[in-house]
Amino acid sequence: MTSTAIGAPVNRLDGPAKTTGQARYAAEFPYEGLAHAALVHAAVARGHITAIETAAAEAVPGVLAVITHLNAPAMKPPPKRSILNLETLAGGTSVNYLNTGEVHWNGQPVGIVVAETLEAARHAAGLVRVSYEPLPFEADFAAVAHTAARARGNPMMPTAGSKGDADGALAAAAVSVDLRFTTPRHHHNAIEPHATTAVWDGDRLTVHDATQNVWWLRGHLAHKFGVPASGIRVISPFVGGAFGGKSNVWPGTILTVLAARVTGRPVRMMLSREGVYRATGGRQPSAQRVAIGAGRDGRLTALIHLSTAPLAKVGGWAEQITSMAQHMYDAAAIRHEQRTLQLDTISTSVWRAPGESIGSFALESAMDELAYGLGLDPVELRRRNEPARSPMDGKEFTHRRLTECFAEGAERFGWEGRSAEPGSMRDGRWLVGWGTAAAYHPAWLFPANVTVRLSADGTAEVRCGFHEMGMGAATAQAQVAADALGLDVAAVTVSYGDTDLPSGPGAGGSTQTASVARSVVAACEKLKKSIGTPRPGESYAGVLARTGRAHAEASVGSDSALGRIAGQVGFLARTVRDGRRWVKAACGAHFCEVRVDPETFEVRLTRWTGVFDVGRVINAKTTASQLRGGIVMGIGIALQEETLLDPRTGRIVNPSLSEYHVPVHADVPPIDVHCLDGADPTMPLGILGAGEVGVVGVAAAVGNAIRHATGVRLCDLPMTLDRLLT
The missing domain is CATH 3.30.365.10 (Aldehyde oxidase/xanthine dehydrogenase, molybdopterin binding domain)
Structure with a gap:
């Protein structure tokens, strides 16, 4: 059966309810005596x-x-x-x-x-x-950062590793950079x-x-x-x-x-x-060191990425800050390590591409600085160091088209027009800078139980307790089911967001679409087998009508005690098995243009191009929207967002949108988003996930553009004008 719904720019099914005020949120359900x-x-x-x-x-x-x-x-x-x-x-x-x-x-x-x-x-x-x-109490991260110890990892997120003698290779490198970066606390502002x-x-x-x-x-x-x-x-x-909060x-x-x-x-x-x-928790601050060594030919000989970030004494999540260093560049020797300590603050929470979004700022900024030291174009430097396999352990990439992302992005952006010398491009009084950076986010799968019902009238219902947070999740699953059953998308109803439904995964880690789609496809195949083979030109709904059945139903997974244990065991076994064999990830390339006022050092973003490999695209419209939204979030990380905590009291001093700044329309340039749309053969329907990869690399791309415009390398976020002035 030819796919007609998957990949199409289908309008979000929840759009009318939200735009007309019919959608009810958690604080809008009426109860007597409330x-x-x-x-x-x-x-x-x-x-x-x-x-x-x-x-x-x-x-x-x-x-x-x-x-x-x-x-x-x-x-x-x-x-x-x-x-x-x-x-x-x-x-x-x-x-x-x-x-x-x-x-x-x-x-x-x-x-x-x-x-x-x-x-x-x-x-x-x-x-x-x-x-x-x-x-x-202790709430001053900078004062106690030296007491940090190596973070404990898990099968999904190793926190330390090495290949070769990275420190020795760095010392012997013909060209090297050794930079220290800081990123601040962040809070969610949904x-x-x-x-x-x-x-x-x-x-x-x-x-x-x-x-x-x-x-x-x-x-x-x-x-x-x-x-x-x-x-x-x-x-x-x-x-x-x-956003994780x-x-x-x-x-x-x-x-x-x-x-x-x-x-x-x-x-x-x-x-x-x-x-x-x-x-509620947010992201804690980080201090990072990235040191990279290379030969005169631009081939990396050493890559070191170290991070220190606090957790709370009452818990929290350690972000995978050095994750990208394990997979991005074909350095001969690599060392990465994450260190943590505990503060008397509220615990950390996952926050918009946790780890990669701030780790990429350090890694991709250092790569850009190395390009200046080598006198090499930043895109060419990345191309020369693109690995055939994961450089740390030789695992196979299931799907990686990063070089194609950079090539396509450079062409769409007009990168060949960039002059190499910092401060050499102007538009009237404005200094113009162009920057680029890579994006990377791992792909995972979680258990999802699904029931699909097909009725003789040609309508179908998908039931799964997953989540819709504005990204078009229900619309994507309707498209998946429509193609699997040979229906129009409008004929498919998707029920979600309720524990009375079969259990679904949480919305996080860019995992939900692939995880649910795998079970939707399996349930549809099971359903079709139970209905029987249609006659030529007949639909599966037609078979039901012809045989006198009002509907047929099929389920994948079970929410019984044994069923949930089986789902959990299957998830862990698959995660460990895949982790030993493959590296699965979405990737992309950012290109941005900034204008900097040479007198006030005001920074304005004026143009953006992002090209991504997110596996198969289920909905062209919602995928582009997610990626564009991720870039806007990354702009906030780059230029504005910072939770200020007084270390003398442990109190957050800017707990409002009047003092915690996020991007508004005037801060966001036109954003051109393009997806390569190629399926990962190891993932359901080839999906890698698009929810978070758009955030990764954005802050570095902005910083690299500012470096090109002004000659100043900013290593601390957010990159406010006072830091340019100093």
């Missing part, structure tokens, strides 16, 4: 609560309850994390909120107020007075802040939550509150942006569920913008 909640945040970085005064808050008209560690029901502490049970990875921190009087970070929730209105709840929360016995609506009915619980993983959330809540997971329903049909379960969700249980009322909590910074 109460509202607000958090009370700790004002010290570490300490012991000695007293809490709640009388003023309780006297506010409409207040139903003020819950603190003095009166909160007991909950179970978060489970110990294990990759043998992915649901144990859900917890945002190790803190058992409101079951302890200990404070572990400045902003930790130490109380929750429930009232008839949101205004009353927030006003009363501001009246709660907490006294502390302060304890010594359009929809974190929000939860919780309703108890006896021991049965319904939760509407802005989450990237309904199944992890369900399992976490079942553990915390000691109720069967089968009695919990988590519903999340629409999520207004997440809604992958974990943060205190607002847990305490909303607790408040609903205490009051016996449906309870809703929407975090304020400031509350998002105080009570």
